[in-house]
Amino acid sequence: VRNAGAAHHLALLLPFPQIFAAAGLAGAREAIDRWLSRPRRRQLADGLLWAVALVLAAANVRVVAHHYYRLLAYGGSAGWSEAIYTLEKSLAQRPASKTVLLDWGMATQLRLLSSDRLPLLEATQPEGTAYDARYLEPYIRNPRVVWVKHAEGERAAFPQIVRAFQARLEQLEYQSEIVENVRDRRGRPVYEILAVRPAPARDTPAAPAR
Secondary structure: OOOOOOOOHHHHHOOOOHHHHHHHHHHHHHHHHOOOOOOHHHHHHHHHHHHHHHOOOOOOOOHHHHHHHHHHHOOHHHHHHOOEEEEEHHHHOOOOOOEEEEOOOHHHHHHHHHHOOOEEEEEOOOOOOOOOOOHHHHHHHOOEEEEEEEOOOOOOOOHHHHHHHHHHHHHHHHEEEEEEEOOOOOOOEEEEEEEEEEOOOOOOOOOOOO
């Protein structure tokens, strides 16, 4: 699949690598039975196969323990942060006709945590570096719409969405304001809940006297 080489996609292959490894070890055991006739040699070969299996299992446990430690110590990245629980609770308390998510990585979790009760709209994913935010105009003009994006400093999956959104706000003479910073357990801002309002009128400079 195009652009589907991320680690969380590769994890969907599990447990097939382990199954293939087990099948290889079983095949090696059968080959040993055919080629080694002496019982002592077979015992030695069995020991080697068990050693290989234990090394593979230990490596797997080490990888799992490493990632578990990092999750406990540092929390997840923006797309996998425990701050999603706080975000769901906050959005559930805000009456909104629509909640527009300005990046990938929030919609599925929020639908699951809210039992699909939140009126979510995930911004369409861009095909390239450019992004057309004109379809967001009806939501920009609706004061009952709530907006969510990743906080400044957090890595966005599609940063061009927010850039196009901000540019569209300026064209329509609107502005966004941060209503709430949603933080993880370490106090790091992960998400921002925004409100969109008309920008204050600019003072027109007086015409020079003649």
